[in-house]
Amino acid sequence: MEEEQQIIGKGTWIDKLAFELLEREKSIGRDTKLIRVESGLGASGIPHIGSLGDAVRAYGVKLALENFGYKSELIAYSDDLDGLRKIPEGLPDSLKEHIGKPVSFIPDPFGCHDSYGLHMSSLLLDGLDKLGIKYKFQRGVDTYKNGLLKEQIHMILTNSKKIGKKIAEMVGQEKYQEALPYFPLCANCGRLYTAISYEYLPDERKIKYKCVGTTIGSKTLEGCGHEGIADITKDIGKLPWKVEFAARWHAFDIRFEAYGKDIMDSVKVNDWVAEEILKFPAPTHVKYEMFLDKGGKKISKSLGNVVTSQAWLRYGTPKSILLLLYKRITGTREVGFDDIPALMDEYNELENIYFGKIKLENENKTIRSKGLYEYVNLLTPPKSQRPYVNYRLLVQLCKIFREDRIPLVTKKLIEYGTIKESSPEIEELITLAGNYADDFDKPTKVEIQVEDKVKNALSELASLLSSEQEPEDLQNSIYQIAKNRDIQPKDFFKILYQIILAAERGPKLGPFILDIGRKKVALLISEHL
């Protein structure tokens, strides 16, 4: 390489993005005293782990900006004024009567929050809190109630012709050539979307509408026929997404917002609206792929398969989520709980690199790995390394020891020489890996059919195990018992594994039986006689 590669910040894509953002802000001569970044939080459905991505990554950009010496702030904007469009899978059908209403005005079907919308956004915020993400929470409901967007709404409505034409041209959506880009809440039936705005009275800042109904997906939503007038400065109503982002960016002075590819078109239109209608340079963007559920596993409708942050944290640490979201932004496709072991181990590898335990050949890669480690620790990495045990090994051990798990697994780990002593970190890891083993490696109950001679062998073994004296060479005894009765040792061992572990195979049986307690095993065996 002819010229030395310039490392930006900590060498990650986050630094590069923040750097480009700063270059852009400087080139358009905008004030950089405080750089605000925004993240949208959906409030219409149960938040998937991907929903955290938007906020977590925006927070990463905030950290990078601060690392460059700028002041920055993350606004987490909850879209809780959006109307409920369809009932998400797994939620009660009784929500049907609320379709079209803002999610903040729908009762919480789980009964624990003030509204449906608050329930959903609380789940998301809870996830962010557990990851250590700091943000300023802004609700869509309050935004409109307090008229925070009133100037922007006014500008948009007075330019609605121009905007409608542009939307049709840019993305092929015709409807705003007729309807005004504003959804009032029908004062009679309480629904959004069903009421169409047809005239704006700029002097009064009021809008005339008629509740005529609409179609959402393939379904028709009947209007109630009500005709009314809404005050855009204080009545509830909202801008459609095609123009709302721009209004928000302008009102809150947002300089960065990431977006998923599903709303690419909306962002494109909003950039134009921001620049041309509101005269506000659009924020820097980065587009990310959506997280999908693992292809084949979508079939299982079990609730445990929904990849929420709450469920993830049953098996993995918060850092494993941060690693997933920070390691890269492009090309992420399918995500599932089975990614957790690899992420857990990968985090540990990064920690080893950071603390110099592992040396990489490539210097740039070392810098970037350390940088990634720092971001996963939200730029405040620990002073010293934490104890760690390979996650897969832990899962294996937890599969074997289901009772008294923590002490028994710890004992094994010490025997293996993996760790010297127990510690809270190791116990936490055993708990997580144990949950993983319990939930994803469920033992399947096998029907065991045994011939008489096997029965006799089993009862001999049972009495040997329940004797007061500890057998000397248990492994050999088992082998002999089988052999003496003309049973293939292989088959006998297999039956024993099925009885004890509900598995075809297992650890070396002699020492294992002693580990879990020979009397307990004797009891188990006699249950099958």
Place this chain on the structure above:
RNA sequence: GGGUUCGUAGCUCAGCCAGGUAGAGUACCGGACUUUUAAUCCGGCUGUCCGGGGUCCGAAUCCCCGCGAACCCGCCA
């Protein structure tokens, strides 16, 4: 019709976004654990990095053109 992502070992995939010896898990083969089975540990094997062009001293990685797969948009938010 428009757009995005993906294609790497038998299988599942990482590596690509800031170019520098092609990797992991699994499977398979062998060894250790003085008797079979598992785990664990050690060793071994596995490649048209989808095809073609370009840039470069150097390309799995960047650019262009194809082929194949998935997804998003073309209702709405």
